[in-house]
Amino acid sequence: MMEECSKGSGAACSPKLLDLIPKEMEWAVAKGKNGDVERSSVEIRKLELRLGLPGDDEWSLKNTNTAKNMNRERDHHDSLFSLGYFNHGHHHNHHHHFHHHQPSHKAGSHEMSPQVGPVAGSSSSSVWFNQQQQQLAPPSSFLQFPTTTKAATDKQQSSCLLLPTVAKESSQLCCTKVGAIDLQQGPAEKKAFSPPAAPPTPANTAVANSSQKRTAPGPVVGWPPIRSFRKNLASSSSSSKQQQTTDSQSGNPNKKAATSDKPVEVCKKGMFVKINMDGVPIGRKVDLTAYDSYPRLSTAVDELFRGLLAAQRDSSAGGNINKQQQEGEEKAITGLLDGSGEYTLVYEDNEGDRMLVGDVPWHMFVSTVKRLRVLKSSEVSALSLGCSKQEKMVAMK
């Protein structure tokens, strides 16, 4: 490997190659300074021209084009992509040969090409590896990293040195200075290349947020990847826990607002349950994850139905149950939770039982509720909720 290395690249490249790796940190540091960047990238360009890719024509084409685009901020994705695309057909066994001879030798300097893409990874990585091995201490794999985190700097350095870091290399050497600089300045660099000992640069967080897909503030659908079966465990067992002395440990599910992903609704963020009100033919849906307590839910129910109820009363002929209400005026729906109002809030749980809202802790309620109903309080007392089996049968509809 050594031989191949020196064969194609020539002495001139070695010091440059070496320099580039440890200077990763400098890249990051120097990214704002055009001068340094300029210099190194010029060296890179020379390197590029010397080392050709198997797909040589496209390569140099890309090369020259992008050489002009040194300071452009975009396109690094495109350039990396197309280079990878060109190369894909050429090498297939690359990954086996990190420590062995390259299988797909081609005569001349092609082997030495620091290629972009997976192909690049293998052949250039071997190259890198051996060069580095020669020049530095001989840890040959990940496994020899110092394990203490105090040696973060060393680790970072050695990790850069020893591992085939095609993305980095490609950005440094190959393709495009655009690619190089952009990659440095782009998300990958900000994540990967910042000086290990330094605290996270503001760039880190900026980048992390720029890739919108991958920031996940708050609950994300299907995350964390555990089955619904498990998500409901914490809340459903909390009833038993209430009977015991609580050594408040981190495993205590009572603390948590178990807004579980129980598929009451299909794969949506938030948990929407149907809510119907006596006397109102059209139901609503309410997102339980938007509330964290019963009073809030009660207020929401009031808001949802106040208008509808008023409309119903307007349209119903003649005498109202509640004489205090004037036509056209909306009356607040209160006392839903304590039986004091005209209406009472009940729900149907996962076992099909109709239950009074408010008995259990909120998170437990959220995890077991299937739908809500706003019943006339007069009916509620007649129904003896959740007690007798007969009622259950009836209520299960």
Add this chain to the structure above:
Amino acid sequence: MNYFPDEVLEHIFDFVGSHKDRNSVSQVCKLWYRIESYSRQTVFVGNCYAIGPERVAERFSGLKSITLKGKPHFADFNLVPPDWGGFVYPWIEAFARSRVGLEELRLKRMVVSDESLELLSRSFPNFKSLVLVSCEGFTTDGLAAVAAYCRQLKELDLQENDVEDHRGHWLSCFPESSTSLVSLNFACLKGDINLPALERLVARSPNLKSLRLSRAVPLDVLQRILIRAPQLLDLGVGSYLHDPDSENYNKLVTAIQKCKSVRSLSGFLDVAPHCLSAFHIICPNLTSLNLSYAPGIYDNELIKLIRHCHKLQRLWILDCIGDKGLEVVASTCKDLEELRVFPSDPYVGQAAVTEEGLVAISRGCQKLNSILYFCQQMTNAALITVAKNCPNFVRFRLCILDPTKPDAVTQQPLDEGFGAIVQACKGLKRLSLSGLLTDQVFLYIGMYAEQLEMLSIAFAGDSDKGMQYVLKGCKKLRKLEIRDSPFGNAALLMDVAKYETMRSLWMSSCEVTLGGCKALAKRMPGLNVEIINENDQMEFVGGCDDDRQKVEKMYLYRTLAGQRRDAPEFVWTL
């Protein structure tokens, strides 16, 4: 090849067990294909839409046991709408028509209706074993049919299914003459159970080796059951709530002492943790312990229990055990091979284990080969240490609860750590990634993970290159599932032939467009490329503007059965 009579070949093939090997055997020549096909008794179909049941029945005339898997893995996490598919009914019906002598049916992530269970129970007189994992669509009425009509039933194993409980008395549907039961697991049922019927059933089942109870079975019944069935090997405790001073508890202790054969313990669905000490006596015999359904057990109780479990090979627990608890595991359970640590609070913030616990485990448990670890944070250094300590991983699944969290100490991506894992663990077959990851990690995976068969990616990578590295490098890849990662058409279309060497590919919330999927479908007619379009996110009006729309969910799989006919409206097969 013609030297041996068929019977001899058949006899030789009997020794070839794994379905992969049998598949290879059948490729040798026509004769071997024929003999292998009629002599194969156990068939594995990893994707129920990859082939039609008629064809399976036709080829494997001696079929006795079949395993079917339906929905894609991400369905477990609510990423697949219900009604997507995975119905077992057509299979049961086809087998019934073809008079397959079905004895065993094992299903995972399939929709099982009561009708299918009824048909099953009536169509196969020798039916012995029903195992349902993560299935749905049936009720206790279906179970009643199975109990009543499967006269030779030995195994009824319901794992984590979503069963609608009609509170029928399915347990009492086991005829009084039924004494063949070996394994009964109904832990996932939520409703009431006919307790006397259960006790009678256990009493008349002398071969019962595995019994996992649901929450509805209280302590006193448990105690009586244990007295009746001291020969149990595998016990799942239902409800474990009681007063430690009660007579019931004392009786339980006595009963447990008699259960010297129990090797596997699980359940504790409702639990009074202080009373776990009753089980300490059987802990030294345990090889498998699953306390992951029991959030009520605090770390100190867990630790006390685990200290007795020297022979443990498999441990599933909740993260409330904490890093300290894991250290105890590491020092006690030297034979540990599989560890799963689940989050007790599924939402970000409160996981009680960190990279330290994982490192401790790796130091203490040299035989560890399978891990699923939900944690608060991770570092490259820890992963590298773990890789060094445990090069034998076959399954390595790490889930940091905050999906794009970097190395907790250095704030770097976790590329290096995972890279170390794939490099050190030469036999790695399954990998799940999490944390902040760039294309680099995929380069490592492509380079080193030669045996990798299943890879799960979420919120990772920077560009198409990431996915391309994987597709190029992982020759043995069978299942690839990706969500919320910036891989687009270039990656998707890079090597379309590869998908025929794989079982399936799932991509959701990526950069793949409708045009890319169409192109893929066009080039590869042997694949079903399904677009799952819930909520009418996409318009399929026609015209090239459509094609630039991003596809929210795509699932493709190789198939011999062509486009499936049971796809719902929101699934388009291109």
